[in-house]
Amino acid sequence: MVAPKQLYAVIAGCGRLGSYVANKLSARGHSVVVIDVDETTFDALSSEFSGYRIEGDATEFRILQEAKTDKADLLLAVTHEDNVNLMVAQVAKKVFKVPNVMVRVNDPMREQVYHDMGIDTICPSIVAGDAIAAIAGALAFPAE
Amino acid sequence: MHIIIVAERKLAYFLCRTFQAKKYDVTVINRNREDCSWLARRTSATIVFGDGSSPQVLQDAGAETVDAVLAAAPRDEDNLVICQLAEMKFHVPRIISLVNDPDNEQVFRQLGIADTFSITLLLSSLIEQRVDSVGISNLIPVAEGKITVTEVRLTDKSPAAGKAMSEIQMPENSLVACVLREDQAIVPRGTTVISGSDRLIVISVPQNHSAAMRILTGEPVE
CATH class of the missing domain: 3.40.50.720 (NAD(P)-binding Rossmann-like Domain)
Incomplete structure (x- = not known):
């Protein structure tokens, strides 16, 4: 069996989603850097988290440089602000040439525009909404 | 609009x-x-x-x-x-x-x-320029600072005063784009005579900015 590749992941935003993914990736042996403007958010990282923490604004080019974004296999832009995420994701993709970039966008309309631009966006409301609609659909058509 | x-x-x-x-x-x-x-x-x-x-x-x-x-x-x-x-x-x-x-x-x-x-760049270059010389103001970097636009206030002692534009040897890649005289803005020709009370709008590459200022005002800049 081939050993899984060790990834280098940069995660912008260490809120609920960011810290969850950071802990998970770190537990699987990947190297992870988390960036957040508020250092208290790093408390959400587990004691086993072995990655780096950078306190700073990921929309600042220098902060992304400090995180060695040019070496990253994966960047996740998951702060609670859509515009921060969209900017960070585009800088990662177009300037640092990160091969895999994922962005959380809360506003479905904004998501559509950037999705059309070829950016991998995730809209939590749409994901949750579709799941709920599927459950509702299953209730309405129990035979299926 | x-x-x-x-x-x-x-x-x-x-x-x-x-x-x-x-x-x-x-x-x-x-x-x-x-x-x-x-x-x-x-x-x-x-x-x-x-x-x-x-x-x-x-x-x-x-x-x-x-x-x-x-x-x-x-x-x-x-x-x-x-x-x-x-x-x-x-x-x-x-x-x-x-x-x-x-x-x-x-x-x-x-x-x-x-x-x-970039407000930060505009402000910092304005401040630098104001500190350099009181007669020179409104320095605006254009095209990432490849070109600067400067307003120069002349005095009767300025070397350019009393000369026709054609007599003023401006350095390469610089030019007097406009002469502000009283309420008028004049785009100068070779025959336009510069007066000591004029203000000039000068466009230049940053490397030749000081040389252009020296030729017009006589003041060494920087």
């Missing part, structure tokens, strides 16, 4: 005043309700309350039909999204963005927003 401005209270207000003096049709988008009513009382612009980086709000502000969008919000990420939505979704012909972090001028260009201005 119809322009949408996304800016904070004071900046929006002064931009409105300036553009309305030029008879532009101005719409301001601002996300603070108090700022909006403050602006509505003091300007005749159309004020839209909301987040300028939301497609819905831009649409309400008439983004589909405007001639230009000026993104001058205090945060660069907001300005980027405003500009990109204006361009990709609403196909606004002219889009201009303020950048706060000077590094972002380059970043924005790489993300397709070519028309940016």
Whole structure:
């Protein structure tokens, strides 16, 4: 069996989603850097988290440089602000040439525009909404 | 000319005043309700309350039909999204963005927003220039600082005073673009005689800026 590749992941935003993914990736042996403007958010990282923490604004080019974004296999832009995420994701993709970039966008309309631009966006409301609609659909058509 | 401005209270207000003096049709988008009513009382612009980086709000502000969008919000990420939505979704012909972090001028260009201005760079170069010499002001870097535009106030002692433009040997890649005399703006020809009370608008590459200033004012700069 081939050993899984060790990834280098940069995660912008260490809120609920960011810290969850950071802990998970770190537990699987990947190297992870988390960036957040508020250092208290790093408390959400587990004691086993072995990655780096950078306190700073990921929309600042220098902060992304400090995180060695040019070496990253994966960047996740998951702060609670859509515009921060969209900017960070585009800088990662177009300037640092990160091969895999994922962005959380809360506003479905904004998501559509950037999705059309070829950016991998995730809209939590749409994901949750579709799941709920599927459950509702299953209730309405129990035979299926 | 119809322009949408996304800016904070004071900046929006002064931009409105300036553009309305030029008879532009101005719409301001601002996300603070108090700022909006403050602006509505003091300007005749159309004020839209909301987040300028939301497609819905831009649409309400008439983004589909405007001639230009000026993104001058205090945060660069907001300005980027405003500009990109204006361009990709609403196909606004002219889009201009303020950048706060000077590094972002380059970043924005790489993300397709070519028309940016950096307040930080403008201010720092203005200050440097004011410190250099009192007669020289309004230094504006253009095209990432590859070109500078300077206003020079002459005196009767200036070497250029009393000379025709053709007698003044300007350094390479520099030129006197305009002569401001009393209330008039004159685009000089070779025969235009410069007077000691003129103000000159000089365009030059930064390398030859000092040489151009020396030839016109006689003062060594830097």
